[in-house]
Amino acid sequence: MDLHTFTIRSLGEGFRKKEFSVTEVTKYFFDEIKKKDKDIGSYLSLMDEQALVEAKYADELFREGKASSITGIPLAIKDNFLIEGTKTTAASKILEHYVASYDATVIRKLKDEHVVFLGKTNMDEFAMGSSTENSAFHVTKNPYDITRVPGGSSGGSAAAVSAGLAVGALGSDTAGSIRQPAAFCGVVGLKPTYGSVSRFGLIAMASSFDHVGPITKTVEDAAILYDAIKGYDRFDATSISGEQPSTTEMDVDYIKKLVIGIPKECFEFELEKEVREGIEMAIEKFKKLGFTLKEVSLPHIKYSVPAYYIITPAEVSANLARFDGIRYGNISDLKSEISNLRELYEKSRGVGFGPETKRRILLGTFVLSAGYYDAYYGKAKKIQECIVENFNAVFDKKEDGVDVVFMPTTPTRAFKIGEKTGDPVSMYLSDIFTVPTNFAGVPSLSLPVKKYDREKKELPIGFQLIGKKMYEKDILGLGMYYEKN
Amino acid sequence: MSEKINEKTIEHLATLARIELEKDAEKNKKLHTDLSSILNYFESLKDVDTTNVSPTIGSALEKNVYREDKEEDVSDISLLKEQFPKSENGYLKTPPVFD
Numbered sequence: 393m394d395l396h397t398f399t400i401r402s403l404g405e406g407f408r409k410k411e412f413s414v415t416e417v418t419k420y421f422f423d424e425i426k427k428k429d430k431d432i433g434s435y436l437s438l439m440d441e442q443a444l445v446e447a448k449y450a451d452e453l454f455r456e457g458k459a460s461s462i463t464g465i466p467l468a469i470k471d472n473f474l475i476e477g478t479k480t481t482a483a484s485k486i487l488e489h490y491v492a493s494y495d496a497t498v499i500r501k502l503k504d505e506h507v508v509f510l511g512k513t514n515m516d517e518f519a520m521g522s523s524t525e526n527s528a529f530h531v532t533k534n535p536y537d538i539t540r541v542p543g544g545s546s547g548g549s550a551a552a553v554s555a556g557l558a559v560g561a562l563g564s565d566t567a568g569s570i571r572q573p574a575a576f577c578g579v580v581g582l583k584p585t586y587g588s589v590s591r592f593g594l595i596a597m598a599s600s601f602d603h604v605g606p607i608t609k610t611v612e613d614a615a616i617l618y619d620a621i622k623g624y625d626r627f628d629a630t631s632i633s634g635e636q637p638s639t640t641e642m643d644v645d646y647i648k649k650l651v652i653g654i655p656k657e658c659f660e661f662e663l664e665k666e667v668r669e670g671i672e673m674a675i676e677k678f679k680k681l682g683f684t685l686k687e688v689s690l691p692h693i694k695y696s697v698p699a700y701y702i703i704t705p706a707e708v709s710a711n712l713a714r715f716d717g718i719r720y721g722n723i724s725d726l727k728s729e730i731s732n733l734r735e736l737y738e739k740s741r742g743v744g745f746g747p748e749t750k751r752r753i754l755l756g757t758f759v760l761s762a763g764y765y766d767a768y769y770g771k772a773k774k775i776q777e778c779i780v781e782n783f784n785a786v787f788d789k790k791e792d793g794v795d796v797v798f799m800p801t802t803p804t805r806a807f808k809i810g811e812k813t814g815d816p817v818s819m820y821l822s823d824i825f826t827v828p829t830n831f832a833g834v835p836s837l838s839l840p841v842k843k844y845d846r847e848k849k850e851l852p853i854g855f856q857l858i859g860k861k862m863y864e865k866d867i868l869g870l871g872m873y874y875e876k877n
Numbered sequence: 878m879s880e881k882i883n884e885k886t887i888e889h890l891a892t893l894a895r896i897e898l899e900k901d902a903e904k905n906k907k908l909h910t911d912l913s914s915i916l917n918y919f920e921s922l923k924d925v926d927t928t929n930v931s932p933t934i935g936s937a938l939e940k941n942v943y944r945e946d947k948e949e950d951v952s953d954i955s956l957l958k959e960q961f962p963k964s965e966n967g968y969l970k971t972p973p974v975f976d
Contacts, residue, residue: 476956477956489960490960491956491959491960492956493953493954493956493957493960494956626944629942630942692925694921695921695922695924695925698918698919698921698922699922701915701918701919702919702922709894713894713895716895717962718961718962718971719960719961720960721960721962722962730972731972731973731976732972732973732974732975732976733971733972733973733974734895734974735972736971736972737895738895738896738897739897741894741895741896741897742896742897742898742899743897745896747904747908750896750908751908751911751912751915753894753896754887754890754891754894754896754908754912755912755915755916757890757893757894758882758886758890758912758916761890761893764881768919770932771922771927772922773932773933774925774927774930774931774932774933775922775925775927776932776933777927777930777931777932777933778925778927778930780933815914816911816914816915817914817915817918820915820918831933
């Protein structure tokens with residue numbers, strides 16, 4: 393049974409045709425993980441016991457003809473999603489012993505369809521980082537070249553899918569944390585419209601930019617998983633109400649009419665030679681497929697990264713105030729005697745948070761302090777508005793706007809482990825093409841330029857298709873069309 | 878702006894954020910260098926004229942969200958209580974607020 397190449401779609405068909413059972417497939421994946429994950433390090437913890445119970449139940453559903461399109465699909469879950477009764481660490485020492493007391497809404501939705509959770513994947517601590525090197529537990533390696541990073545912060549999820557250690561995964565994306573690792577690992581990642589997928593039960597980092605989305609092998613799979621997790625949730629105050637149409641059916645006539653805009657600013661940034669070539673290849677392919685492409689302008693995107701690193705730390709400093717060494721379990725290696733509550737807070741947070749988390753909390757505390765608020769936070773929120781306006785203008789049909797914006801996902805291919813850890817600003821710059829859409833709340837899909845050959849040690853390159861708010865069907869449809877032609 | 882942060886400021890911020898800094902002078906120097914370089918990086922924002930721009934409020938919804946202010950049954954909270962490091966006779970226990 394070579395399940396390595398299976399997708400959500402094809403695995404589901406195999407289950408229905410009784411080619412293999414969910415239990416067999418689940419066992420296959422745990423065998424694969426045992427064999428291969430010591431080299432990759434994509435998982436932080438495995439859920440083998442629960443998975444086999446769930447697999448049995450899913451097999452029952454197939455026998456009774458009650459299974460859905462994702463029943464029995466083995467998925468990996470980033471370790472910042474709460475699964476009741478399961479350890480959830482966000483790759484932080486401060487949550488080393490935390491066991492989630494409830495299910496995230498997306499987890500609940502997937503449980504209702506009886507998917508199989510294989511385990512929790514590695515990430516940058518509290519999703520802060522672009523390489524998964526900020527995990528308090530271990531470094532995850534890129535399946536295409538184990539001397540390189542898988543990207544981050546959803547690096548474990550992307551690496552697991554890329555290495556065939558899960559068929560799909562959930563990730564979270566605050567500045568590109570789904571799309572950048574997807575690009576580095578040669579898989580597909582979707583950051584949906586802000587408000588289309590609930591964040592209830594996702595450990596919050598920067599709430600105004602946090603998004604939940606799928607990481608999969610194909611665009612079609614991303615659409616299937618997105619359809620399964622989207623929808624209004626009263627427990628997330630930013631959730632958008634109303635019916636959301638299915639995105640899995642590709643309407644070719646509609647897709648072919650979409651006008652694609654290419655921001656001229658993308659080529660003003662320093663792009664690695666291979667990335668530039670890959671991006672040009674993708675543009676050529678769209679031209680050959682007969683699409684209308686036109687140059688557009690997003691003049692403020694170059695300011696998105698510095699503005700992001702003001703607004704996000706500000707939110708981080710508030711969101712992470714809840715981690716006090718009490719409510720979410722204690723720190724085991726707190727050696728000295730604690731005499732009062734304040735000392736417990738300071739020591740727990742001092743030992744429990746890693747360097748990047750501390751940097752951001754301190755930075756956030758600084759930019760929000762009296763006297764600096766206007767110069768930093770106030771200014772950054774205005775820059776955000778400029779970027780929102782940039783996207784509004786580009787998509788404005790009255791002004792001859794486009795339907796979809798095309799952009800590279802990252803300025804470079806996967807970099808070497810350790811290459812950027814010494815210099816936070818250079819690490820932050822890997823988010824240059826992904827941050828703008830988190831500012832504007834518009835959906836963005838990252839997909840590989842082509843199929844990459846692991847044997848030849850080729851490093852994958854991804855590009856983004858960015859759509860109007862709630863127009864996931866445009867970017868997913870266009871992505872499916874690109875992928876199938 | 879880069880002069881606005883020195884090691885003393887960092888100590889103050891750490892106190893406000895309830896984080897005990899490391900005892901290692903090298904590591905704290907690195908923290909200072911990192912924070913200074915990040916703050917320098919923000920300088921480019923000064924180039925943008927934002928005189929007539931209002932800051933972004935919310936990213937998707939233009940309306941506020943309300944719900945009834947009424948009591949609701951929540952799921953079993955025993956798992957939540959188990960996370961507490963110490964408890965006694967059903968009460969959750971922390972170190973004293975004052976020495």
